[in-house]
Amino acid sequence: MDITIHVGLSKAASTYLQETYLPRVPDALFVHAPYRPEPPANPVQQFVYELLFRNPARLDRARFKAEIAAFVAASGRSKVIISSEALFGTPFQNHSDFCTNAQAIADVFDDPKIWLVLRRQDRWLESTYSQFLKAGLSTTPERFTNYRDGAFSEYRWIYGGPNLDVRDLDWRPFVEHYQALFGVDQVLVQPFERFAEDPQPFLDRFCAFAGVTPHEADDVERKNASLSPVSAFVARAVNATPMNVKLAVKRYVPSQMHPALILNRTLDPLLGRRRIFPQWLATAALEHHRDNNRALAALLGEDLAALGYC
DSSP: OEEEEEETTSSSSSHIIIIIIIIGGSSEEEEOOOOSOOSOOOOOHOOOOOHHHHHGGGGOOOHHHHHHHHHHHHHHHHHEEEOGGGGGGGGGGTTTHHHHHHHHHHHHSSSOOEEEEEOOHHHHHHHHHHHHHHHHHOOOHHHHHTTTTTTTTOOOOSSSSOOOOOGGGGHHHHHHHHHHHHHHGGEEEEEHHHHHHHHHHHHHHHHHTOOOOOOOOOOOOOOOOOOOOHHHHHHHHHHSSSHHHHHEEEESSSSSGGGHHHHHHHHHHHHOOOOSOOOHHHHHHHHHHHHHHHHHHHHHOOOGGTTTTT
16 A cells, blocks of 8 residues: 655645645545545545544544555555645644644554645745635734734634744744654655646656656646735624624525625635735744745755745
8 A cells, every 4th residue: 555645734735736636646546634524434534534623542543544454455546645734733723733643644554655735934824814814713914923022922822813823834843753753755845836836847746756647737726815905804804703693694694605705706806916914024924934944945955045935
């Protein structure tokens, strides 16, 4: 059983990969493991679901290992590609479940290959902030990044809103942990910006790593466009509605009828891709990690300076 696991990041082409490219790989069984799998879930999807939402001490690793092996054997495929950006860790929880998830993968899968797509910190922050607003949460960019008194501060786990610790977005320790756990040759790390520049060589490199046949990268378009400043303002205002009111309305109104999402579909394309993060805040986040990114570039042997990381 030759397994490659795409672990994320979130907001780094995962929707395109899961919906368009990976299902068309001709010589592999592809399994998308979403946060909420539609029943009946296959063993891979059920494993990821329980890993994310149950007490990890109750995760029956031996059972899942046997069930997944039987599931793959029944498929008749020798190559398997699994994708779940949640495996990298939950942004809502400051990726605090990263190590738990990585160890569970090591326990359940024999010698898996790990595929990680990284994204420059400033752009990842803005895209993740937009996604949080789309999810119904309300906060400002400064509170989201815990930027106070001229510096980034710690993740506030009791705080009643979305936030994270920008200082923890040094990607190098995450990469090193995967390499230590699975082996350097078993981990492929690629910057999202290479995909944005030219998706075909980016995807060809992945296919060579996974040992599968590449195919044309068609239908390459942004699947989850960020909000504009106008729709982001509307989202923050509407999402600040008391929770009991939001839950009552949600019973009768589909999520796609959220005023901000309506604007996102209609007005935002006319406004262009304007940034919703203050430029000074995005710059501060990137400046905080420039030295870290230089170390990451050396680790990967990748020219990240050409992509604006350092």
